[in-house]
Amino acid sequence: MCTSPNIPERRKTPPLRGRLVKWEYTNAVSKITLSVCLADDGIVRVTYFTGPVPEDEPSYAVSPGYSAPGAEVREYDEAGVHVIETSLLRIRIRTEEQKVDFYDIVTDEPLLADEGGFGRESKDWTGDARVWIRKRLQDTEHFFGLGDKPCALNLRGKYFSMWGADHYDFHEESDPLYKSVPFFLSLREGKAYGLLFDNTCRSYFDFGASDEKVLAFGSFGGLMNYYFIYDRSPLDIVAAYTRLTGTPELPPLWALGYHQSKWSYYPDKAVYNLVERFRDLGIPCDAVHLDHHYMEQKEGFTWDRHNFPDAAGMVRSLEEDGVKTVLIVNPGVKINPANPVWAEGLERNYFCRRSEGNLLSEEVWPGLCNFPDFTAPAVRSWWADLFRHDLEEVGVRGLWNDMNEPVVFPDRTFPMDTRHEYDGMPCSHEKAHNIYGQCMAEASWLGMKRHAPDRRPFLLSRSGFAGLQRFAATWTGDNRSSWEHLKLANFQCQRLAASGISFAGADAGGFMGHPTPELFCRWMQMAAFHGLFRNHSSGEFGGQEPWVFGQEATAYVKAAIEGRYRLLPYIYTQFRRYAETGMPVLRSLALQCFRNRDTYWRGAEYFFGDHLYVIPIHEPQEGGRFLYIPEGVWYSYHTDSLMEDTGKDVWVKCPLSFLPVYVRGGAVIPHWPVQQHAGELPRPPLTLDVWWAPDEEVASHLYEDAGDGYAYRNGECAVHEFLYRGTGSHSLELAWKCEGDPCAFHESAEVVLHGLPAGIALSAHMDGVPCRGVARDGRVWRIPVEGKFETLSACWTEE
Structure with missing residues (x-):
């Protein structure tokens, strides 16, 4: 084994850098110091330090x-x-009481005020301390966020714990769960704020469960250290939080395609046959995930030579067919003197130890294992280099971190006296537990950056803390094939996006059990509008590939996957904005329409990017349902039907063939033709679909680059902006601006107009020149584009 010399730096204190403005207030009796630190106009760090030296x-x-x-x-x-x-803010600090109250600077309305304030309780026999803070809970206040909690979106009146846990076959009230993301949003009468409790110990949030007048949060150790985040809208607050905790890299385009996974595909013939079946049926697929049966006796960083005699050849063959290979990796390293990974980890003292110095040894999939201390920079660097062979020689394109809450058999975690380096501030597992999985994700991400430097990394991690999005996408864990779990997956993916993690999905169709054809169709239709689109299941319940549920279901599921691939330029554009600004890709209705209090208790509906509105189906045989249509101009994405009533509940039909999805009038939605994998067409023809809105002005965007690699950082990309203007009942205009070569990444373009009246004659001009080839095609009008225009105008008369 060889470890690269460039060991990552330790995390430094204080965690905030930049142009900080800071005040401190020390109580002479208690010796507690209150620190208030401004990062910008709307981000305030509040910390209580105990003892004479903060x-x-x-x-x-x-x-x-x-x-x-x-x-x-x-x-x-x-x-x-x-x-x-x-x-943005007026902050009132009651200096003697060490209480901090936040107000809106314009209206002087209270946003968040201390009730009981800061509290601390020590255990004399250990020196440990519990810390908490109590805030006033306002009557009209509602709460959202907290990562992957599986309950309804609105958290008012509930109590939650933060302690990463493997909860097999979880349910609506399961808590805690895999991830610990201690960030929440408060919405109230057109006002909103966010709060990040930056403490890695076991913590809790009480949104009025114990006392309906009190919002409380605290932890069983560590500092009372929180960030108050304020802006003019909930989405801006989520974006600010995401920038604070780190925006992700732009993912490779293929990672936004369809992923097929199962526990497990083996031997290699089964993998070849799987990919061949996708291609024979013309169902797009970009990635196959291999669970731990690819390993020798389930030991990490090995290949089963019997089942996979030529791993590199298989991966290369799949790559030639447009399919990337993703490998699962668990943290446990089997105690095996013949395994060089275990031998080197032991020699370098990289494994976790108990309080008395003995190695932590616990059972997981390979048997009795030791566990790397990922909170140490040297260990993260060592782990990163273990991927050299698979990334450089085998050609693996993605990694999948599982069991990293961490969990050991039978269904528990490390003993609390397990010691961790914690980046130079040694601690017990009570403090390191919630960030163990994220540190593993960081180490795996570092391996991809180091050993595949010309490719953008794709990493999945089941566990994580605030900031997980810097390193990994995620999924919601071991769910079940049931309508209840379909609904929970909808809630969880929205909640994760509100917690900074937009690249998230569920095991579509369910991990345990076997879905009915109807349930499978509805789940796959929903998953096509999530950040991560992965079908993963346990093979013990049978197959769950798109073609196993009969011809009708296969046709509907194929259509859902093809719809995802047609939308890839739109999805990629939304992820680029997420990577640049932190703006979430999935946006709960309550966060988008936060001035409407009626939306606070709704959970099914969400926005997918700027202009699409998605309503998954949560119940069997739901051929129609009432759903809320936001104010404005909205069309059915599938049928172009104009929604006559907006800003209210309306009844719509819900055929099994597609989900209710709506598009904003005036939006420009870029589409590609269906490809069997991302990049099958080097420069796919581009369709700019536009929905008529007589009196609207709507901005839309398109981002294009090579789909992988980093040439875009040197300007090899195109950033398009479209501005639609409805100019009356018989005309419209579309302006197009572009930074970069507007035609570098598509071979041709056309504008397609939707929603125009029937029985019209239409003419169009590009930059004042009459357009050639304008033609009606069913219910739409097609306008070919030669190169690029600055302004397209269209007008029509009744025939």
């Missing part, structure tokens, strides 16, 4: 790349109160 901690949540932009402040004193003002 000692900060490294942050696993705040991105090392975040640099605070700072804020212009005005400050003054009132009776016993120090007041700090920014362009």
Whole structure:
């Protein structure tokens, strides 16, 4: 084994850098110091340090790349109160009581105010301490976020724990679950704020469950350390939180395609046959995931030479067919002197130890294992280099981290006296548990960056903490093939997006059990509008490939997958915005329409990017249902039917062939033709579909690049902006601006107009020149584009 010398730096304290403005208030009796630190006009760090010397901690949540932009402040004193003002906030600090209250700068409305304030309780016999804070809970306040909690979206009146746990066959009230993302949003009467509790110990959030007048949160150890985040809308707050905790890299285009997975596909003949069946049926697929049966006796970093005699040849063959290979990797390293990974880890003292110095040894899939301490930079670097063979020589394109809550058999975690380096501040597992999986994800991500430097990494991690999106996509864990779990998957993916993690999905169709054809269709239709589109199941219940549920189901599922591939330029554009600004891809109805309090209790509906509105079906045989249509101009994405009633509930038919999906009038939705895998067509023809809205003005975007690699960072990309203007009942205009070569990534383009009146004669001009080839095609009008235009105008008269 060989470890590269470039060991990652330790996380540093304080976690925030940049143009910071900071105040400290120390109580002479308790020796507690309250620290208030402004990162920008709307982000405030509040920390309570105990003891005579304030000692900060490294942050696993705040991105090392975040640099605070700072804020212009005005400050003054009132009776016993120090007041700090920014362009967004008025912060009143009751200095003697060490309480912090936040107000809107314009209206002076209270946003979040201390009730009981900060509290701390020590255990004399151990020196451990529990810390908490109590805030006033306002009557009209509602809460969202907290990662992968499987309950309804609105958290008001509920209590939750943060302690990563493998909850096999979880249900609506299961808590805790795989991920610990201690960030929530508050929505109230057109106001919103976010709060990140940056503490890795076991923690809790009480949204009025114990006392309907009190919002409380705390932890069983560590610092009371939270970030208050304020902006003008919930989506802007989520974006700010995501920038604070780190935006992800733009994923490779293929990773946004369809993934097929099962526990497990083996031997190699089964994998070849799987891919051949996809191609024979013309069903698009970009990735196959191999569970741990590809390994020798389930030992990581090995291949079963009997079942996979030529792993590199198989991976190369799949790649030639447009299919990428993704491998599962678990943290446990089998105790096996013949295995060089275990031998080197032992020699370098990279495995976790108990409080008395003995190695932590527990059973997982390979048998008795030791476990790397991923909280140590040297261990993360060593782990990264273990992927050299699979990434450089075998040609694997993605990694899949599982069992990293961490979990050991039977269904428990490490003993609490397990020791961890914690980036230079050694601690027990009580403090490191919630970030163990994220540190493993960071180490695996580093391996991909180091050993496949010309490719963008694709990594899945089941567990994580705030900031997981910096390293990995995620899925919702071991679900079941049931209508209840379809609904929970909808809630969880929306909640993860509101918690900064848009590249998320569920095991479509369910991991355990076997879905009915109807359930499978509905789940796959929904998953086509999630960040991650992966069908994963346990083989003990039978196959769950797209073709196993009969001809009708196969046709509908194929159509859903093909729809995903037609939408790839739109999805890729939304992910580019997410990577650049932190704006979530999935947007719950309540977050988008937050001024409408009636939306706070709705959970089925969500926005997919800027202009699509998706309503999954949660019940069997639901041929029609009432659903909420937002205000504005909306069309059926599938039929072009104009929704006559908006801003209210309407009844719609829900045929099994497709989900209710709506598109905003005036939107420009880019489409490609169906491809069997992303990149099958090097420069796919581009269709710009536009839906008429007589009096609207709507901005839309398109981002294009090579789909992988980093040439886009050197300007090899095209950033398009479209501005639609409805100019009356008989005309429209479309302006097109572009940074970069507008035709570099598509061979041709056309504009397709939807929703125009029947029985018209249409003429169009591009930059004042009459368009040639304008033609009606059923219910749409097609306008060929030669190169690029600056302004397209269309007008029509009744025939």
